[in-house]
Amino acid sequence: MTRTRVLITGASSGLGMGLAHEFASRGATLALCARRTDRLDRLAEDLVASNPQTRVVTRTLDVNDHGAVFTTFNDLSTELGGLDRVVVNAGIGKGEALGTGGFEDNLATLETNLVAGLAQIEAAMAIFREQQEGHLVVMSSVSAFRGLRRAMTTYAASKAGLAMLAEGLRAELVNGRAGDIKVSTIYPGYIQTELNENVDAPFMVDAATGCRALAKAIEKEPDSAVVPAWPWAPIGAAMRHLPLPIVNKLT
Template sequence: MPTTLITGASSGLGAELARQLAAKGHDLALCARRTDRLDALRTEIAAAHPDVRVEVRALDVTDDDRVFEVVRAFRDDFGGLDRVVVNAGLGKGAPLGTGRHDANRETAMTNFVAALAQAEAAMEVFRAQDRGHLVLVSSMSAMRGMPKSMTVYAATKAALSHLGEGLQYELLGRPIKVTVLHCGYIASEMNESVQQQVRFMVSTEDGVRAMVDAIEKEKAQAYVPALPWTALAPVMRHTPLPLLKRLL
């Protein structure tokens, strides 16, 4: 079975990805800042799936040098990596010009610059192996510029999606695959405060199940969950802004 590295694995989508992939027999390389949670997750998985190997390391993804160090160390642990899931992200943000450049900058640095470092480190391993699967966890907000507190977040996810598409273009026909997951509203710690206010919200378990399905099929891109987001993607891309404002 494959070995999968997941960043931001201590909670939310990352932790649930670890649980569901472990249930399918994947060995796991898990990293995040909160090592107490990683240790608890490793213990949980070991109890449920004793044949699955789980290694954990501390990682702040905004530390570029540490990103490369951790990815290389996991590669050495397992003798290679089959998949890297760039999952770590941040949901902070404020309307531009309202005095919260700090929050917007932190989101930009975490969701794109740090994701770039993770992709670079993964691709270094995959190019040397001439095989591998890079998974970028993007968002439906990448379809269109978003207002207010979502503006910078959506911009980072659009950049991440384009990064993945550029790699797909380059790697056509080669044994290195790239998947871009455009996630809709999936319950997680990041969106706890708005879960009751948002239409189309699904549970963490159901949302991640759709993510795992797309990952295992190595889809180039997927809207997850498929319903309603596959149908809404072209609407979000092409609807005139005044109408879109009324719809969303």
């Protein structure tokens, strides 16, 4: 790894935990953040036991506490002597069909996935601008490619908004005026995690396979990547253009 100091939010479960294992196996120094301290502590113990060369520091963080996001990111950067990569991963999957009484769940999804995502991007970019280098990784979703129905409507919108924040940053940084800062938007397909363990979705892959593919894609520092590429890259391309009734069947 060329970028060895990696901060991951939402690291206590799901894709964040899987990425922590993948980057630890590559020799990274990890800064892991999540709300559930007990899980973070167990994860840190497991990572060091499996990868003795790996240093792991943890912080309790609710990304909806925006001030704490900035403080935590800055503290971790100071402790590690800088940050090479920040993975904006924390998110939730609540949601109800619009107009059916699920406003609070839909609001929570927007606040956690998009507004708190903005706070994490701002905090990371402030550090990278000062360093004149860094790699920002924004975890979106293939659901961001189209408006989706029912419980997925607000989730898809939140992930689409997150992707647009990242794209706007790339447009700003294209001439390298802020230094060697890269921004990658990652669009995971359906990867089995706690978030979707009760979802019967097509083309689902297991967490180990999905997180291995995610780490490999992130290491390449692309502008954007759909992961796993098969079958989600062609499905994602099709989703952008197919009529909504067909999109409904794919998702």
